[in-house]
Amino acid sequence: MKDRMNMYKIWAPDNVLWTQWTKPVLFASLPCNNNDGNCELKTSNADHIHMFDYNAAVIVDLPGKESVDEGLVLAQCGYRPVPLYNGVYGNSKFSMIVDVQGIAEALQEGADILFALNIRADAPPVFLLDSNRMTGQGKEPGKYDNRWCVFPQDMPSASLLLKNGIQKIIVRSARIQEDLAHILLRYQNQGIHIFLCNNDEIPKELKVSKPSLYMSLFYRFKVTLGLSRNATGGFGAVIPEPQIGWSNRRYYGYG
Amino acid sequence: MKHSIRLELIPEDKYSDYRYNVIFQAYKWDPQVGDNNTVSKHVVILDPKTVEQLKSWAEQLSSETMLMEEKLLKNLSLAKELGLPDKIRNTLGHTLNYNRNKHVRLMRFDFHPTKTGWAISEVNSDVPGGFAEASVLPEITSTYFDGYRPAENFANIMVEAFKSKTKAVANIAFVHATAYSDDRQVMQFLSDHFMENGMNTVFAAPDHIKWINKKAFSIVEGNECEIDGIIRFFPLDWLVSLPRTSKWQGYYDCETVSCNHPIAILTQSKRLPLIWDKLDIKIPVWKELLPETKSPKDVNPQNTNWIYKPALGRVGEGISIKEAISKKELLEIEKFARRDSKNWVSQQMFESAPVKSINGENYHLCLGVFTIDGKFAGFYGRISLYPRIDSNAEDISVLVSKESV
Numbered sequence: 001m002k003d004r005m006n007m008y009k010i011w012a013p014d015n016v017l018w019t020q021w022t023k024p025v026l027f028a029s030l031p032c033n034n035n036d037g038n039c040e041l042k043t044s045n046a047d048h049i050h051m052f053d054y055n056a057a058v059i060v061d062l063p064g065k066e067s068v069d070e071g072l073v074l075a076q077c078g079y080r081p082v083p084l085y086n087g088v089y090g091n092s093k094f095s096m097i098v099d100v101q102g103i104a105e106a107l108q109e110g111a112d113i114l115f116a117l118n119i120r121a122d123a124p125p126v127f128l129l130d131s132n133r134m135t136g137q138g139k140e141p142g143k144y145d146n147r148w149c150v151f152p153q154d155m156p157s158a159s160l161l162l163k164n165g166i167q168k169i170i171v172r173s174a175r176i177q178e179d180l181a182h183i184l185l186r187y188q189n190q191g192i193h194i195f196l197c198n199n200d201e202i203p204k205e206l207k208v209s210k211p212s213l214y215m216s217l218f219y220r221f222k223v224t225l226g227l228s229r230n231a232t233g234g235f236g237a238v239i240p241e242p243q244i245g246w247s248n249r250r251y252y253g254y255g
Numbered sequence: 256m257k258h259s260i261r262l263e264l265i266p267e268d269k270y271s272d273y274r275y276n277v278i279f280q281a282y283k284w285d286p287q288v289g290d291n292n293t294v295s296k297h298v299v300i301l302d303p304k305t306v307e308q309l310k311s312w313a314e315q316l317s318s319e320t321m322l323m324e325e326k327l328l329k330n331l332s333l334a335k336e337l338g339l340p341d342k343i344r345n346t347l348g349h350t351l352n353y354n355r356n357k358h359v360r361l362m363r364f365d366f367h368p369t370k371t372g373w374a375i376s377e378v379n380s381d382v383p384g385g386f387a388e389a390s391v392l393p394e395i396t397s398t399y400f401d402g403y404r405p406a407e408n409f410a411n412i413m414v415e416a417f418k419s420k421t422k423a424v425a426n427i428a429f430v431h432a433t434a435y436s437d438d439r440q441v442m443q444f445l446s447d448h449f450m451e452n453g454m455n456t457v458f459a460a461p462d463h464i465k466w467i468n469k470k471a472f473s474i475v476e477g478n479e480c481e482i483d484g485i486i487r488f489f490p491l492d493w494l495v496s497l498p499r500t501s502k503w504q505g506y507y508d509c510e511t512v513s514c515n516h517p518i519a520i521l522t523q524s525k526r527l528p529l530i531w532d533k534l535d536i537k538i539p540v541w542k543e544l545l546p547e548t549k550s551p552k553d554v555n556p557q558n559t560n561w562i563y564k565p566a567l568g569r570v571g572e573g574i575s576i577k578e579a580i581s582k583k584e585l586l587e588i589e590k591f592a593r594r595d596s597k598n599w600v601s602q603q604m605f606e607s608a609p610v611k612s613i614n615g616e617n618y619h620l621c622l623g624v625f626t627i628d629g630k631f632a633g634f635y636g637r638i639s640l641y642p643r644i645d646s647n648a649e650d651i652s653v654l655v656s657k658e659s660v
Contacts, residue, residue, distance in 0.1 A: 005279045014271045020287045024278045025436040029443070088439050145433045145460060153289040153646070160290050 004028060010111040011083055017164065018082050018125035021155060029089040030104040057166045058126040061173035061180060064099070068106035070172060071128045072113050079126040080119050083107060084154055087133060090144030097145050098132055124166060127155060129180070131173060149179040158190035168193040170203050181211040259302030260368060260620065262612045262638075269399050270296055277650075281391035282444040284436050288647050295649035297612060298396045299620060299636050300403055306655050309373070309624050310631040312540055313364050317626035319538040320362060320378060320522050321355060326534045327521045328353060333533060337524035338566030338598040342495035349507035350518050355628075359416045359484075359514035363623045363635065365644075366544075369605040375544045376602075376621070377568075381515060381523040382488050385623050385635030385650075386410060387444040392652035393634075403654035409625055409633035410448040413514075416627050417454070417484050420512045425483035426455045428473055433460045438488050445486060457482070461489050461497060466505030484512040491520045492567050525600045526550075526566045546603040551596040556589070561601045563592035607642040616640065622653065 004027050012022035058079060060070045071081035089104055090096035133148050161169075169184065169192055176184065176196065184194050185208040195203035265273055274294045277283045286294050301309075327333055331347050363383035365376045386409055393405030417427060427449055429442040439458075446456040457463075457478045464482065465472045471482035487506070494503040507517045521527075528548035531538060554561045592599040609617035621644040623635035634653035637644050 005275055008278070009275065014274065020292060023284070023436075024286065025284045025439070028279060028282065028284060029439075086436050088433070088436060144458075148436065157290050 007111045010115050016080060016121050018080050022082050023084050023086045025088055026085045026104060054124060055165055055167045057124050057169050059169060059171045060126055061129040061131045061171060063132045064130060065102035065106040067128045067130055068103055068110055071126050072110050074126045075114060075117055075119060078123055080123040081128055082125045083128045084150060085130055086148040087146040090146055098147055103130060152183050152186060155183055158187045158192055168195060170195045170197055172197050174198050178211050181208055184208045185210060259305045260610050261300040262297045262610055263300055264613055265296055266399055273395060276395055281387040282440040284440040291647045293649050295638060295651035298652040298654050301655050303655060306406060309366060313624040313626050313631055314629060315540040316364050317362050317629045319541050322536050323534055324518050324521050326536055333530050336530050338526045339524060340495055343491060343520055346504050346507050349504060353516060353518050358512055358516040361514050361627050363625050366622045366624055368608045368620055370608050374546060374605045377525060381519040382490050384441055386441055388650045389625060389633035389635045393654055396652040397654055402657050404657055406655050407631060407633045412627050412632040414449055414452045421483040424453055426480050427484040428457045428459045428464060428482045429486050430459050430461055431488040442488055461494055461503060462501035466502055469508055469510045471509055471511040482511055486514050491517050524566045525564045525568060546605050549601045551592040551599050551601045554601040560604050562604045563588055564600050564602060566598050566600060
C-alpha cells in the first residue's frame with residue numbers, strides 16, 4: 001500500500017516540468033486502499049492520437065476513470081500524464097455528488113503502471129480531466145458537493161507551451177466543455193492549433209467558440225460567485241451568465 | 256520603524272521534500288497557479304523587535320476594530336455607506352444581541368514594508384485565510400536553520416480559543432463552499448488539527464446547518480448533531496445569494512459559538528475609513544498605519560498616486576496597482592470604480608519597499624498578522640515579484656531570529 005504522498009510523487013515527480021500542474025486535491029483526500037499490484041493497462045478507442053507527436057499536448061476530458069485509463073495508454077506511447085482532478089473525495093461513494101471513487105482507484109492502481117514506465121522528463125503532457133466534473137447527480141441536502149471547474153490558471157500558459165515546443169493540442173472528448181473553452185481559446189489565439197478527437201474519429205482541427213465572459217477580469221470571480229448561488233454551497237451546474245450590469249458589479253470574498 | 260527583514264533560501268537539497276510536505280502537511284492544494292510555483296523557495300526572517308512591534312500593532316488594531324464594530328452596531332444607519340449588499344444591511348438588526356465574549360473573533364491585518372515604514376493595506380475581518388501556512392510552514396522550515404524559530408502557532412491558539420468557549424469535546428462545524436478545493440484545503444487542515452485535540456468536526460455547506468432556538472444543528476448525512484461551534488469559511492457576501500430556504504439569516508442571531516460572528520462584515524468593508532470619524536472613538540493605530548482613504552468620486556482621475564479597491568475585495572483582485580496589471584485592466588477597474596463609486600474605495604498608494612533575495616531578486620512582502628480574541632496568533636507570509644499580493648503570490652514561511660539582527 002502506498003501512502004498518499006508517495007502516490008502523488010509517482011504522478012508528480014519534481015524533475016518534470018508539466019507535472020507541477022498536477023492537482024493534489026484528490027490524492028490528499030482519497031482513502032488509501034490495498035491493491036493487489038496486478039493492474040492491467042486498459043485499451044482505448046482513440047488509436048489515432050496514439051501516434052506519438054512530440055509537438056502535441058493532449059487533454060483527455062472523459063468521464064470518471066476512463067480519463068485515467070486513457071492517460072495511462074498515452075503514457076505508454078510516451079506522453080506524461082498530468083492529473084488535473086480538482087474535486088474532493090467525499091465521505092463515501094454515495095455521499096458525493098460527483099462520484100470520484102473510480103478515478104481515485106484508477107490513480108492508485110495507475111501509480112504502479114506509471115512507476116514501471118520510463119517516461120522521458122521532457123515528454124509532452126497529457127492533461128487529465130473528468131468530464132463529469134459539473135454533472136453530478138442527486139443534489140439533495142446533505143450530499144457532499146464536490147463539483148469543480150477547470151480555470152485558465154490550472155494549466156500552463158500558451159507562451160510556456162509554445163516555448164517548450166507544443167504547437168498543437170488534441171482534446172480527447174466528445175465535446176468541448178465551457179470551462180475548457182476558456183483555456184483553449186487562449187491557446188488558439190496565441191497560435192496553438194486545437195484538435196478534437198472523439199473515440200475512433202481522426203482528430204479534426206476546430207475553431208474554438210468564444211465562451212461567455214471570455215478574458216473577463218471577473219470570469220473566475222463570477223464562476224466562484226456562481227458557486228455561492230448553489231444551495232449546497234458548490235458550483236452551479238453551468239458557468240453562470242452575467243446577470244447584473246457592470247455598474248452593479250460587486251466583488252465578494254475573503255483574503 | 257526600520258525594517259529588519261531578510262530572505263533566506265531553503266537549502267536546495269531540502270526544497271523538493273519541503274514542497275511535497277507543504278502540499279500534504281500544510282494542505283497546500285494549489286501549489287501551482289498558472290506558470291507560477293506558489294511555494295516559495297525562501298523563508299523570511301524577522302528580527303524579535305520587529306515581531307514585538309507587529310504583535311503590538313496587530314493587537315491594538317484588533318481592539319480598535321472590535322470597538323468600531325460595537326459602535327457601528329449601535330449606529331446601523333452608518334452601514335449604508337459601507338457598500339454592503341442590501342440583504343446584509345437588512346439583516347444586521349439580528350446581530351444586536353452580539354456579545355464578543357461568547358464568540359471567537361479572528362482577524363488578519365496585512366502589513367507591508369514601505370519606503371516610509373510599515374503600512375497596512377486592510378484587515379481581513381470576515382474570513383481570513385492562511386491558517387496552515389501560519390501553522391505548519393514555520394514548523395517545517397525551522398528544522399532547516401539554526402538560530403531561527405517559528406512564531407506563535409495559529410492552529411494551536413485557535414483550538415484553545417474554542418476550548419475556552421465550548422465544552423471539552425465539542426462538535427465543531429467547518430462551514431465552507433464544499434466544492435471549492437481552495438476552501439476545502441483550509442477547512443481540512445483546521446478540522447484535522449481540532450480532531451487531534453479531541454474535538455469532533457463536521458464539514459458542511461452553509462445550508463447544512465439548521466437553526467433551532469438560535470442553536471446550530473448539522474443535517475449532514477451521517478453527522479446529524481447539535482453543533483457547539485462554527486468556523487465559517489464562507490463569506491457573508493456569498494451567504495445572501497443562497498436560496499431563502501437555506502435560512503442563512505440564522506448565522507446572524509445564533510448563540511452557537513461562531514468564528515466569525517457576522518458582525519465582522521461591518522469592518523470587512525474597505526469603505527470603513529470613510530465613516531470612522533463619525534463613530535466618536537479613538538483609533539490611533541488604524542489612522543497611523545492605513546494610507547489615506549477616500550471615496551473614488553473625491554479623487555482626481557489624473558492623480559496616479561491613488562489606487563482603487565472594491566469595497567468587498569478578494570485576494571488582491573480588482574485592485575488597480577498599475578505596476579501589477581495591464582493597461583486594459585487598469586482602465587477597466589478605474590471605469591467601474593468611478594461608475595459605481597459607492598461599492599469602491601480609493602486609497603493613497605504606498606511605495607512597497609522590496610526585500611532583496613540572496614540571488615538579487617526584489618520581492619514585495621505582505622505579512623498577514625493574525626489575532627484571535629484580540630491576541631497575536633501568528634504570521635502568514637506572501638511574496639511577489641510585483642507590488643500586488645494576489646493569487647499568483649508565493650506563500651513563504653515566516654521565522655523569527657532568536658537574537659536581534
